[in-house]
Amino acid sequence: MAQRGKQHTRSRYDLIAPFYNIMEWPLERFLFSRWRKQLWNQITGPKVLEIGVGTGKNIPYYPDNIALTGIDLSPGMLKRAKQLLDKNQQDRISLKEMDAQDMDFPDNHFDAAVATFVFCSVPDPILGLKEALRVTKPGGTLHMLEHMRANPPVLASAMEKLDSPIHYLSGVHIARRTVSNVKKAGWDIETARDLTSGGIVKKIEATKPG
Numbered sequence: 001m002a003q004r005g006k007q008h009t010r011s012r013y014d015l016i017a018p019f020y021n022i023m024e025w026p027l028e029r030f031l032f033s034r035w036r037k038q039l040w041n042q043i044t045g046p047k048v049l050e051i052g053v054g055t056g057k058n059i060p061y062y063p064d065n066i067a068l069t070g071i072d073l074s075p076g077m078l079k080r081a082k083q084l085l086d087k088n089q090q091d092r093i094s095l096k097e098m099d100a101q102d103m104d105f106p107d108n109h110f111d112a113a114v115a116t117f118v119f120c121s122v123p124d125p126i127l128g129l130k131e132a133l134r135v136t137k138p139g140g141t142l143h144m145l146e147h148m149r150a151n152p153p154v155l156a157s158a159m160e161k162l163d164s165p166i167h168y169l170s171g172v173h174i175a176r177r178t179v180s181n182v183k184k185a186g187w188d189i190e191t192a193r194d195l196t197s198g199g200i201v202k203k204i205e206a207t208k209p210g
């Protein structure tokens, strides 16, 4: 089952990869770019994990003084991210194909983990968030931008009804309870701030206890 979920997500993103940046352009231009800049301004590292790098939309915002490891499940998305790296960045940025639910890193390895619009599509989000916790040092931080189930009940119920067909077509879940998933995985939530009305997009900051 888990394997099937993973293959479904990978195949959807491999299919979308050539069109992803064009499809997202209006959101990127008017909203996401501002939020990405704010998020990456807070990251000091030095060792940072980006989960679900996709086509590399965060790469222009990476601070110069961090060592970044980026992972993604989809070779099609990852290929595009790799094309964005220039020679100077290749020493301190490494991008790998890897499943967030089963990472090939030692415990307590990174100072911070970042994920933007990723845990809507990781097949088992709590498992992925537990893995992020495992590979982050005690006291290390998690920074997320995520869309999720809306706060108003009428909208939330409509999203729940549409969740399955949208997931089948795109690999994305639109009605996840991501703040609660972060807590369930063992992170201490520091902030979960609504960026849009209805709380559909949130900026979440959490810390690994200890």
Ligand SMILES: C[S@@+](CC[C@H](N)C(=O)[O-])C[C@H]1O[C@@H](n2cnc3c(N)ncnc32)[C@H](O)[C@@H]1O
Pocket (backbone or CB within 6 Å): 009, 010, 013, 051, 052, 053, 054, 055, 056, 057, 058, 071, 072, 073, 074, 077, 098, 099, 100, 101, 115, 116, 117, 118, 121, 122, 123, 128
């Ligand atoms: C909506 S895209 C977001 C990409 C990028 N973070 C951004 O902000 O544009 C979601 C990405 O998460 C990746 N992803 C989904 N499940 C994953 C998993 N289990 N492990 C690693 N990456 C995953 C997908 O392949 C895709 O590239």
